[in-house]
Amino acid sequence: MNLLREPAPRKDPAVDARLNHFTSPAAPAVTSEPVVSLRDFTRRFGDNTIISGLNLQIAAGEFVILLGRSGSGKTTLLRTLAGLDPVEGQDVTIPGSRAVVFQDARLLPWKKVWRNVALGLKRGNARQLAEEALQEVGLGHRLEAWPLTLSGGEAQRVALARALVREPQLLLLDEPFAALDALTRLRMHELVLSLWRRHRPAVLMVTHDVDEAIALADRIVLLDGGKIVAQERITAARGPERATVAAPLRKRLLDALGGVVEERPAGEIVALHAGARP
Amino acid sequence: MSPFTRLARSLGTARWLSPLLLLAVLEAGSRSGLIPERTLAAPSQVLATLWAMTASGELTDNLAVSFLRIIAGLAIGVTTGIVLALVAGLSRQGEVAVDPLMQIKRTIPTLALTPLFIVWFGIGETPKIALIAFASIFPVYLNLYGGIRGIDVRLLEGARSLGLSRAAQVWHVILPGALPALLVGLRYSLSVSVLVLVVAEQINATAGLGYLINNARDFMRTDIILVCLMVYAVLGLAADGLVRAVESRALVWRPSIVSQ
Numbered sequence: 001m002n003l004l005r006e007p008a009p010r011k012d013p014a015v016d017a018r019l020n021h022f023t024s025p026a027a028p029a030v031t032s033e034p035v036v037s038l039r040d041f042t043r044r045f046g047d048n049t050i051i052s053g054l055n056l057q058i059a060a061g062e063f064v065i066l067l068g069r070s071g072s073g074k075t076t077l078l079r080t081l082a083g084l085d086p087v088e089g090q091d092v093t094i095p096g097s098r099a100v101v102f103q104d105a106r107l108l109p110w111k112k113v114w115r116n117v118a119l120g121l122k123r124g125n126a127r128q129l130a131e132e133a134l135q136e137v138g139l140g141h142r143l144e145a146w147p148l149t150l151s152g153g154e155a156q157r158v159a160l161a162r163a164l165v166r167e168p169q170l171l172l173l174d175e176p177f178a179a180l181d182a183l184t185r186l187r188m189h190e191l192v193l194s195l196w197r198r199h200r201p202a203v204l205m206v207t208h209d210v211d212e213a214i215a216l217a218d219r220i221v222l223l224d225g226g227k228i229v230a231q232e233r234i235t236a237a238r239g240p241e242r243a244t245v246a247a248p249l250r251k252r253l254l255d256a257l258g259g260v261v262e263e264r265p266a267g268e269i270v271a272l273h274a275g276a277r278p
Numbered sequence: 279m280s281p282f283t284r285l286a287r288s289l290g291t292a293r294w295l296s297p298l299l300l301l302a303v304l305e306a307g308s309r310s311g312l313i314p315e316r317t318l319a320a321p322s323q324v325l326a327t328l329w330a331m332t333a334s335g336e337l338t339d340n341l342a343v344s345f346l347r348i349i350a351g352l353a354i355g356v357t358t359g360i361v362l363a364l365v366a367g368l369s370r371q372g373e374v375a376v377d378p379l380m381q382i383k384r385t386i387p388t389l390a391l392t393p394l395f396i397v398w399f400g401i402g403e404t405p406k407i408a409l410i411a412f413a414s415i416f417p418v419y420l421n422l423y424g425g426i427r428g429i430d431v432r433l434l435e436g437a438r439s440l441g442l443s444r445a446a447q448v449w450h451v452i453l454p455g456a457l458p459a460l461l462v463g464l465r466y467s468l469s470v471s472v473l474v475l476v477v478a479e480q481i482n483a484t485a486g487l488g489y490l491i492n493n494a495r496d497f498m499r500t501d502i503i504l505v506c507l508m509v510y511a512v513l514g515l516a517a518d519g520l521v522r523a524v525e526s527r528a529l530v531w532r533p534s535i536v537s538q
């Protein structure tokens with residue numbers, strides 16, 4: 001099998017026993033210096049501990065998917081990596097250049113599309129950079145459009161262009177395609193992968209969609225109750241090759257999530273991806 | 279459908295018909311002597327007076343004086359309102375310092391300050407301009423402050439996540455986001471300034487629309503009074519139209535305007 005299984009980084013007896021039968025005690029395979037590193041990270045809101053004792057490293061250029069059910073603390077973790085929340089002196093390393101794409105595109109409605117992309121760029125050729133980035137996401141023809149006239153998918157592509165034009169070391173995506181229809185979502189997957197291949201940022205993408213995770217990730221990190229309960233590294237190439245490992249992986253992930261495995265064609269998204277790329 | 283019924287139908291939905299009928303009735307009443315001239319001048323008389331006063335420059339000169347009072351008062355009041363709203367809207371300390379004072383100010387009807395302003399500033403131009411300025415602060419302050427506080431925090435966070443400095447966030451997100459609210463405030467300020475102008479010009483004026491009205495009252499010239507009332511109405515309309523024009527240019531990004 002093309003899967004390298006990884007343990008939850010902390011062997012905490014409190015972690016669900018269910019993990020044991022699909023994780024092994026081998027160390028995570030982080031080769032170069034990680035761009036993201038959290039050690040024993042805890043986040044509380046008042047008396048509520050949302051994340052506790054979390055360890056996470058992300059290597060340069062690695063595509064990590066953070067998977068977990070609603071309320072498991074995914075956004076909270078992502079906000080920390082985005083530098084949006086205070087870390088209160090904890091052992092948190094994040095790169096200097098980061099960009100976030102939220103579920104809602106968060107474009108400024110009073111700025112034309114290209115100005116949204118160029119927002120905050122200090123360099124003189126901001127307009128040209130914005131144009132190039134928008135061409136990359138296939139919106140070279142909407143430079144002068146007002147954001148409120150864009151469709152949901154277009155707005156997210158602008159948000160992607162706005163994130164990538166900064167050439168971030170770390171690209172954070174918080175359920176960026178959850179509000180899009182299935183077909184648009186598949187196109188966006190292709191786009192994200194091609195952009196990732198070209199620019200090679202480290203990516204942390206949040207999703208609650210297991211198939212999306214399998215289709216895109218180098219590594220899937222499963223978050224539950226503020227702890228990493230499982231990690232899966234996928235070495236199979238994206239596309240047709242991945243379809244073969246999708247079914248068992250999907251079952252394990254859903255088991256770990258405590259979900260019911262529905263009877264539907266396994267790895268259907270993965271297969272669709274295989275067809276979508278030449 | 280006969281031409282007659284079609285005419286009857288279009289008349290039935292014409293909104294200009296009833297004002298026109300009222301004018302016709304007034305005119306007939308004046309001509310027949312039912313309405314004495316010292317009660318209400320005939321519409322034709324009012325038009326003639328309007329023409330004569332414009333031709334002689336009497337109306338335009340006095341209008342210019344009133345106009346300058348409004349401009350000066352608004353310039354001071356709106357600027358003050360904007361500055362106070364920025365101070366209160368953009369910082370907690372500013373809010374604590376400014377907002378209670380503004381809420382106290384709100385409880386005092388501006389026109390009730392007229393005697394105090396006369397004591398302080400005499401009876402020249404200053405109290406008139408001061409009254410207009412004082413009245414026009416609050417609408418701008420209240421709306422802009424509310425607009426700043428009502429900014430979508432997700433947009434601000436989006437800007438922050440791209441590494442924008444606080445100053446850049448204010449410039450690119452907060453100010454443009456609060457602009458619609460500022461324009462609403464501006465519209466209120468403009469109409470309140472015309473209202474205050476009317477009263478302020480009762481203070482021993484020697485020029486201006488209020489002066490014209492006071493004089494006309496002494497000579498029971500209802501035609502001149504009506505001309506001045508028309509000018510006030512036109513001033514109000516023009517002020518509203520101005521803000522609308524600014525709005526449609528400044529807020530082109532709004533969907534309702536985009537789709538047109």
Ligand SMILES: Nc1ncnc2c1ncn2[C@@H]1O[C@H](COP(=O)(O)OP(=O)(O)O)[C@@H](O)[C@H]1O
Pocket residue numbers: 045050068069070071072073074075076077
């Ligand atoms: N600012 C906040 N204040 C208080 N509680 C919060 C805040 N943000 C998130 N939470 C709580 O943290 C938990 C995890 O939220 P979140 O990270 O948004 O979950 P997810 O993105 O996985 O759906 C939720 O129970 C939520 O109520």
Ligand SMILES: [Mg+2]
Pocket residue numbers: 074075076
């Ligand atoms: Mg979330």
